[in-house]
Amino acid sequence: MKTTSRKAEIIAEASQLFKEKGYSAVTVRDIAEAMGIKAASLYNHIEGKQEILSILILDLAKEFIKGMEDILKMKISPLQKIEKLIELHIDITVNQSEALAALNNDWMHMGADDVHHFVAMREAYEENFRNIIKEGISLGQLQPRHPEVILFSILSTLRTLYVWYQKRGKLDVNILKRDMVAVLIRGIV
Template identity: 50%
Template sequence: MKITDRKSEIIVTAAKLFKKRGYNAVSMRDIAQELGIKAASLYNHIKSKQEILSDIVLNVAESFTNHMEQIYPQSINSIQKLEAIIQNHIDITVQKTDFLACMNNDWMHLDEENLATYLKLRNAYEASFRKILQEGIAKNELENQNSEIVIFSILTTLRALYLWYSKKSSVEVEVLKKDLPKTLLHGIVKN
């Protein structure tokens, strides 16, 4: 139990440093220094910097996957599913900002095996997103717009949210949770 706590403390500290300087520019020594411990004692809890990176990236990626797997099969309409997905992106952005930044900036530094796992999760996520759009179009709930354009537009905004949110703390989370889904799903033009 003690070890698990220490490990999660190491990971949280590393995520902050990776976010600030990028994975490549941070050493195990830097992480130890930030924690006020010796570099050698880091290795009691963690095998390598790569292990920290994969823990961070796969933790966030699995948060997205788990939510998608929970929402996708529900008997609610496509609009409600997309709404839930957008709310989940906002929640993860607010709650795991450093982890998310690290995933977005440093996933390409994962080793071969973890990279394959990450890409599999990301592709599966996009495939479910695409299916929800296509089902929504088939059921006449959504406009028949090019799915690739819609996926690009919505996911680009959601993936960049952590960058904007870090700078624009003047916008309250409640406003974001109310207005971002409206903007993405219903647009900005009055009917």
């Protein structure tokens, strides 16, 4: 009964180091040491340092794409879709904060093909999000602000939630969702 493959363990360990210091500042010897083995031993399991990064980032990006697709299918209002998206981000943050750090900060250090793939996915995701916002505005459900400003202020908050989430004492996920939705949608006044 293998619970987690050795490769998965390496990726998990590496992702923590990447989160702390960034991909470029972490050496394969750092990763090996964190696992209690020698650097060369890693290469029985992985193709190279870059592969770890690509797996982390692309798998997570696919998860976002999948979450977006599910929400788009729902028969709910644009505003409710935005609420669902906020919850999606929070759920992912809570149990994938390391990969999220890599996705945010180190995507440009993947190989050229993977960078292209990633950027395409990110743009598709943002375009879907933007369309939901536009729909909400034209239905009169959202304020008629520049959609880009709305998109950006929601997304940047959600994307960097991982920085902040475990600095404070990991408050309850449901409370976090409730307050986050309230602040992002209804503002603070």
